[in-house]
Amino acid sequence: MKGCALTNRGSEWHRWEPHIHAPGTILNNQFGASDAWGTYITALEALTPKIEAIAVTEYYGTDTYEEFLKHKAAGRFPGVKLIFPNIELRLDAAAKSGFVNIHLLVSPEDPHHVDEVKRILKRLQFGAHNDRYDCTREELIKLGKRADPTIIDDGAALRHGATQVKVNFGQLRNVIHESEWAKKNILIAVAGAAGDGTSGLRQAADATVRQEIEKFAHIIFSSSPAQREFWLGQRGVPVEQLRERYDGCKPCLHGSDSHDQISVGQPVDNRFSWIKGGLEFDALRQACIDPEGRAYVGEQPPRSAMPSQVISDVIIDDADWATTPSIPLNPGLVAIIGARGSGKTALADVIAAGCDAISSSGWDADENISPSFLARARRLIGNATTTLTWGGGSTVTRSLDGSDANGHMSFPRARYLSQQFVEELCSAKGVSDGLVDEIERVIFESHSQEDRDWATDFAELRDQQTARFQQAREREAGAISDVSDRIASEFEKESLVATLTTQAAQKRKMIADYTTDRAKLVVKGTEAQVARHTQLSGVAQNLRNKIQAFGNQRRTFVALQDEARSMRATGAPEMLRQAQARHANSGLDAKQWDDFLLIYKGDVDKSLTAYIAWADGEVRKLNGVPPPLGDPNVALVADNADLSALPLAPIVAEMTRLGTLFSADKLVRDQYTALTGRIAQENSALQTLETRLTDAQGAAGRRKELQTERDDTYGRVFEAIISEQNALAGLYAPLMARLAASSGTLKKLSFSVRRIADVEAWGSVAEEELLDRRKAGPFYGRRSLITAATEALKPAWETGSAAEVQAAMTAFIGKYTNDLLSHAPYAPTQQAEFRAWSKQFAHWLFGTDHIIVRYEISYDGVDIRKLSPGTRGIVLLLLYLALDDSDDRPLIIDQPEENLDPKSVFDELVALFITAKSKRQVIIVTHNANLVINTDADQIIVAEAGPHPSGGLPPISYVAGGLENAPIRKAVCDILEGGEAAFRERARRLRVRLDR
Known part of the structure; x- marks a missing residue:
């Protein structure tokens, strides 16, 4: 770029007037005779928005164009930077009204362009009156006079001759194709309207002619949105068919076609023509190459980034x-190119520094290994500063040594993807938290403010959406654990039925034997007293059993008192605190939360005190009061007394009295008393055994009910898991819907939420810790249990409904429980050990800790965790370029093509940059020609560094412009590897004729 002083914003939108006549135009001149040019010029100069490029239209010549240039040379049209001829011809193809008009738009770059185009026109000949006439002023005058011999005035003859001549389309096409100068300097435009355009060719016989004319044209003159959509391949005919039928897409432009002073530069409905590019003819050529991005008809040009979010100028002081201390920046895509060490990254760093977009780690990077210019030049940067001017008018100045960076009030006004930043997020060491965090941020910001539920980030929103289901899962899992413990207890009771039955039978025999022994101690003559004693003994035993039952109740009531005091003092307050922590976003104040404090429905203190008093009273009534001792021969309890209504004390007293009558021998009496006591003791033990036996005999039924309850609870665990899965899927729904509707590279990115069952971990716990695989049985072999679970449970765990999971577990238990129990490390007779093991076994079997709900991010079907660093970089760029709609700040990227081959750059990145530059300012440092040429970069900044002085920084200069500028295009080809090939590929891809 030596010797080139070009430094501008490159391709910007400017208003063009591609079709306007001027005073003196050959046909339909309605500009008036009095100071026509003065009025005309004044009107053009006063237009808003101002016209900066004008194609002066004349029929079959350049007379008014040449007159226009004279006024420009005299100082008029100061705002118009580009003026060129538009030569209007009428073809011999009849339209709906008149004939099809075609236009030759001539580049003014050649200083001899007027003479050259006249040479081209001279080759267009029209046969009439047994003669041939050229499309030149002189020949048209001759034709006019020959057609109407009454005409004497040359001007009148010229006008009449112009109405007579019709150019043969085939001849015109041949003349253009045979002229190297014409192919290089002329663009063809054809009217698309029905009146004098190709749309007027409606007959079936004209279809081929119409297609050939439109194929020959570079530009369509039309302001119709429907036509624009058609010629961009967005309506009716896809792009591929446009390329096959018409040699590619075409830009639609519209002019005022002014033939009078009133309509000068004022097309109907303010349908102005806008061209993006420099004010040079090549910008029109570029619009033919990229009609969608560089040509537009409307009152205002297309908007891209918001002005307040665009850096308009960079100044380095x-x-x-x-x-080159001052550099203007384009609001679209800015590509910084240059040889190695030319200062490309230096400019990106300088811009990022001015935006407070360099992180602390970036400023502190090791100057010996960091790719950052500012880090490497830290000791040489001195007092240099950068001042950025934003599109909204604000300016910000920052030191380039980082001394005022990252202040507590600073906020990054751009996103800077430096090489260091991308490497940290996409390193080969594994997916860093940073990349996942960025993905989650984009997902979070894809939700509307209303859908975020006041969450401040993705983690908080995720917790809000899933906490309820996670808590439900924990509750149900806890319930399963409790029920499993109860089932284990019922299993243990079931196993005791036979033992308790035997013990009860043994106890009954023992009581019978004691009773027999006691009967042998009866002395003849005391049979009646013994019988009465035995009767009373049975009543006394019943009373003692009742007293024991009331004593058990009393102990339970006292324990309930302790539990109630503990619940009130610590349990309920702690449960309330846990609820407050789980539902921190409730917005309830302390007084409102008090309503959630768990309290007893009734006055339990009063009730329990009353229950204890009642139990004590019942015991007192059952015990009774011992009667006073009297004559040992007088009964203390009458023979006809209702024994069931008597308390224990008088009955015991009467039994004691009777015992003294059995024998005079004290030893015998003592033996009788002892046996009676033993019988009473064994009867109490028998009652306890029979109570336990009855409980054990009912264990099987209770166990089955508990197992049903556990199965149902297991299903509810999975209802909670599935609900959590659905809630997570809901978080991704906006982004997933957008990806599903997308195409190309963006469609390769996918998000999914799924359950993952780690059967290996689940089965290994049993095989290594719970089962004795030394025992012969179905699960003797290593991994045999894992294999069975993978087949029977994994599909339901990962994809089944709650009912399907529940059914799968029920079937698994039914099929394998006995086999699993056969590998128990303890025999059921080892009650304590087997009891502890069975509880552990149940907790394992119905545990769900091995099942997680996880969201996955995939690119082209491969989990992001398994992608190469380069492909992770594509995912990162996808986020910032195509999905991060909420961020409209400038995006600065240093060498986005790193780790990618040129084809991948084209296939994966080009479309992303084209999409992104329509929404935000994008600044890239690149070595890749595709990222400059095929993205149609709006501004190319070429960096160049001079010799590196000892102890200092080399001089760095920048020049800037758009692709429509020839020196810039040459620099792209010279600097970027494959530059010329990229231009050719662009032409091939777009079916653009290189002669343009």
């Missing part, structure tokens, strides 16, 4: 190494 106090830096003798910056030989």
